[in-house]
Amino acid sequence: xxxxxxxxxxxxxxxxxxxxxxxxxxxxxxxxxxxxxxxxxxxxxxxxxxxxxxxxxxxxxxxxxxxxxxxxxxxxxxxxxxxxxxxxxxxxxxxxxxxxxxxxxxxx
Numbered sequence: 001x002x003x004x005x006x007x008x009x010x011x012x013x014x015x016x017x018x019x020x021x022x023x024x025x026x027x028x029x030x031x032x033x034x035x036x037x038x039x040x041x042x043x044x045x046x047x048x049x050x051x052x053x054x055x056x057x058x059x060x061x062x063x064x065x066x067x068x069x070x071x072x073x074x075x076x077x078x079x080x081x082x083x084x085x086x087x088x089x090x091x092x093x094x095x096x097x098x099x100x101x102x103x104x105x106x107x108x
Contacts (some may be wrong), residue, residue: 005098007061009088012076013039014107023072040104044088052098061098079105091093 007042010025019032022039029050031042054061067073 004006006073007098007100009076009100010076011040011102011104012107013082014031014075015059023068025068025073025076027062029065036048040088047088063074075107076105079107081105 008026012021012023012025013036014021016022019034020036020039022031022033022036022043024030024043024047027050029043029046029048031039031046033039033042050065051061054063059101088100088102
Protein backbone atom coordinates (compact mmCIF):
# COMPACT_ATOMS: atom_id res chain seq x y z
CA UNK A 1 0.00 0.00 0.00
CA UNK A 2 1.45 3.37 -0.98
CA UNK A 3 1.65 6.19 1.52
CA UNK A 4 -0.70 9.10 0.91
CA UNK A 5 0.81 12.50 0.21
CA UNK A 6 0.71 14.82 3.25
CA UNK A 7 -0.38 18.35 2.40
CA UNK A 8 -0.10 21.18 4.94
CA UNK A 9 -3.18 23.35 4.99
CA UNK A 10 -3.19 26.64 6.87
CA UNK A 11 -6.66 28.14 7.21
CA UNK A 12 -7.54 31.57 8.55
CA UNK A 13 -11.09 31.94 9.90
CA UNK A 14 -12.54 35.40 10.26
CA UNK A 15 -15.87 37.14 10.45
CA UNK A 16 -16.89 39.68 7.86
CA UNK A 17 -20.33 41.19 8.36
CA UNK A 18 -22.84 38.33 8.61
CA UNK A 19 -20.44 35.79 7.04
CA UNK A 20 -17.59 33.64 8.22
CA UNK A 21 -14.66 33.32 5.82
CA UNK A 22 -12.27 30.37 5.58
CA UNK A 23 -9.14 31.48 3.70
CA UNK A 24 -6.63 28.81 2.73
CA UNK A 25 -3.08 30.20 2.67
CA UNK A 26 -1.00 27.69 0.70
CA UNK A 27 -3.53 27.94 -2.12
CA UNK A 28 -5.54 31.12 -2.61
CA UNK A 29 -8.92 29.49 -2.02
CA UNK A 30 -11.70 31.09 -0.01
CA UNK A 31 -15.06 29.87 1.19
CA UNK A 32 -17.77 31.57 3.19
CA UNK A 33 -20.69 30.46 5.30
CA UNK A 34 -23.10 31.53 8.01
CA UNK A 35 -20.89 29.84 10.61
CA UNK A 36 -17.23 28.76 10.90
CA UNK A 37 -18.34 25.16 10.34
CA UNK A 38 -20.17 26.09 7.11
CA UNK A 39 -17.16 28.06 5.86
CA UNK A 40 -14.83 25.10 6.51
CA UNK A 41 -17.26 22.65 4.90
CA UNK A 42 -17.37 24.85 1.81
CA UNK A 43 -13.59 24.95 1.72
CA UNK A 44 -13.54 21.15 1.66
CA UNK A 45 -15.87 21.10 -1.33
CA UNK A 46 -13.74 23.63 -3.20
CA UNK A 47 -10.53 21.71 -2.45
CA UNK A 48 -12.19 18.51 -3.67
CA UNK A 49 -13.27 20.23 -6.87
CA UNK A 50 -9.71 21.40 -7.52
CA UNK A 51 -8.36 17.89 -6.91
CA UNK A 52 -10.83 16.42 -9.43
CA UNK A 53 -10.16 19.13 -12.01
CA UNK A 54 -6.39 18.76 -11.68
CA UNK A 55 -6.64 14.98 -11.92
CA UNK A 56 -8.78 15.30 -15.05
CA UNK A 57 -6.16 17.62 -16.57
CA UNK A 58 -3.34 15.29 -15.53
CA UNK A 59 -1.53 17.77 -13.34
CA UNK A 60 -0.42 17.81 -9.72
CA UNK A 61 -3.18 18.87 -7.32
CA UNK A 62 -3.33 22.63 -6.76
CA UNK A 63 -0.41 23.27 -9.15
CA UNK A 64 -2.41 25.97 -10.96
CA UNK A 65 -2.97 27.95 -7.74
CA UNK A 66 -0.70 30.41 -6.01
CA UNK A 67 -0.59 31.24 -2.32
CA UNK A 68 -2.93 33.70 -0.63
CA UNK A 69 -1.87 37.36 -0.41
CA UNK A 70 0.64 38.28 2.31
CA UNK A 71 -1.97 40.14 4.40
CA UNK A 72 -3.70 36.82 5.19
CA UNK A 73 -0.38 35.20 6.21
CA UNK A 74 0.24 38.06 8.66
CA UNK A 75 -3.24 37.70 10.16
CA UNK A 76 -2.73 33.94 10.39
CA UNK A 77 0.58 34.36 12.23
CA UNK A 78 -1.16 36.51 14.86
CA UNK A 79 -4.30 34.33 14.96
CA UNK A 80 -5.56 32.12 17.76
CA UNK A 81 -4.86 28.43 17.02
CA UNK A 82 -7.97 26.25 17.11
CA UNK A 83 -7.84 22.56 17.92
CA UNK A 84 -9.18 21.05 14.68
CA UNK A 85 -12.65 22.54 15.15
CA UNK A 86 -14.31 20.63 12.33
CA UNK A 87 -13.13 17.85 10.06
CA UNK A 88 -12.40 18.82 6.48
CA UNK A 89 -15.02 17.10 4.36
CA UNK A 90 -14.13 16.42 0.75
CA UNK A 91 -16.88 15.58 -1.74
CA UNK A 92 -14.87 12.67 -3.11
CA UNK A 93 -13.46 9.45 -1.68
CA UNK A 94 -10.33 7.95 -3.14
CA UNK A 95 -7.30 6.13 -1.74
CA UNK A 96 -4.98 8.48 -3.65
CA UNK A 97 -6.31 11.65 -1.99
CA UNK A 98 -3.73 13.56 0.03
CA UNK A 99 -3.89 13.69 3.80
CA UNK A 100 -4.46 17.30 4.83
CA UNK A 101 -2.64 18.48 7.93
CA UNK A 102 -4.79 21.42 9.00
CA UNK A 103 -3.71 24.37 11.07
CA UNK A 104 -6.81 26.51 11.63
CA UNK A 105 -6.52 29.89 13.31
CA UNK A 106 -9.06 32.49 14.26
CA UNK A 107 -8.14 36.02 13.20
CA UNK A 108 -7.87 38.51 16.03
